[in-house]
Amino acid sequence: MLRQKYAAAWKLTEKPDMLDIPPSQAQLIGRISADAFDGGRTAQWLTGLGGAAIYRSVRDVRCGHVIHCVSDRTFQELGSDLEKGLRLMTWMSTRPMVWYWWDQPWTRELPANIDPGRDHVNGGWAVPGVLEVHVYRREEAHKVLLHESIHALGLDVPMLAVEPVRVALERDLGRPLWPHVGEAFTELFAEWLWSIASGGSWPAQIACSTRQAIQVWARIHDATEAEDTNVFAYYVLKWTLMQHLDEVLLSPNASVMHWFDWWRANKPSLTAAAKKDMSEGLDLRMGMTCSYS
Numbered sequence: 001m002l003r004q005k006y007a008a009a010w011k012l013t014e015k016p017d018m019l020d021i022p023p024s025q026a027q028l029i030g031r032i033s034a035d036a037f038d039g040g041r042t043a044q045w046l047t048g049l050g051g052a053a054i055y056r057s058v059r060d061v062r063c064g065h066v067i068h069c070v071s072d073r074t075f076q077e078l079g080s081d082l083e084k085g086l087r088l089m090t091w092m093s094t095r096p097m098v099w100y101w102w103d104q105p106w107t108r109e110l111p112a113n114i115d116p117g118r119d120h121v122n123g124g125w126a127v128p129g130v131l132e133v134h135v136y137r138r139e140e141a142h143k144v145l146l147h148e149s150i151h152a153l154g155l156d157v158p159m160l161a162v163e164p165v166r167v168a169l170e171r172d173l174g175r176p177l178w179p180h181v182g183e184a185f186t187e188l189f190a191e192w193l194w195s196i197a198s199g200g201s202w203p204a205q206i207a208c209s210t211r212q213a214i215q216v217w218a219r220i221h222d223a224t225e226a227e228d229t230n231v232f233a234y235y236v237l238k239w240t241l242m243q244h245l246d247e248v249l250l251s252p253n254a255s256v257m258h259w260f261d262w263w264r265a266n267k268p269s270l271t272a273a274a275k276k277d278m279s280e281g282l283d284l285r286m287g288m289t290c291s292y293s
Helices: 002-012 026-032 041-052 078-092 141-152 159-173 183-196 200-218 232-242 245-249 251-275
Strands: 017-019 053-059 066-071 098-103 122-125 132-135
Touching: 002 183, 002 245, 017 078, 026 098, 041 098, 053 078, 066 078, 078 098, 078 141, 078 183, 098 141, 122 141, 132 141, 141 183, 159 232, 159 251, 183 200, 183 232, 183 245, 183 251, 200 232, 200 251, 232 245, 232 251, 245 251
Parallel strands: 066 098, 098 132
Antiparallel strands: 017 053, 053 066, 122 132
């Protein structure tokens, strides 16, 4: 029933009335100057493009949403992706939002025998309550737009509510996690929304996430060092929540009290599957919408 509601809302979301506006080149350059979020990868890519960089900014005349983009693709090639982005923003928010997009072809690749970290996983950021979204990969850009919009619009599970879960998980795992364990809900919600907007199969997405949870757990189950991003939450705890989808999506805040118990109940089967997994010696794709584009 909930899926039908969101699908109907998506179907009714109009195609944007897209208008090109003066490119915000200074903003796209200035917002990556700190380099803290990706070790300078995005800044290096943009510098390498030099005069070949394509800057394009668009506004939805009806709703006021804006996208500022820099890319190595042509002005025309960007059109359909920008149009889809504006429509997704309209679906998510009646308040005007801004999307900053560094459209770099940096895929989520995990080398063999390496534990996943931020460079293999992350793709964007947002500040809760600030209606701005930042995405710095082409791969899964629209799904990341949805994920970061959930943050910007304040639709996350409150961090204070998740804190006891983080403490319990760290005790169980024997090491520090990245503090934002609530990302498990945010990523689940984003993947579910994108399956609707993209026309993807949700059962196929669950199968994809199950495979990834096994592969990631095979690598990190014996880790002793602190995380540098939300690997456990994105891949393992998210998979746990997927098995209680209705409860999580209908009452996310209330569901938090069950997250640790759900994890403990599923840990033995996941561990058994991880012991049989032979992927540690392989390079892996870490994109989270691996069941569809």
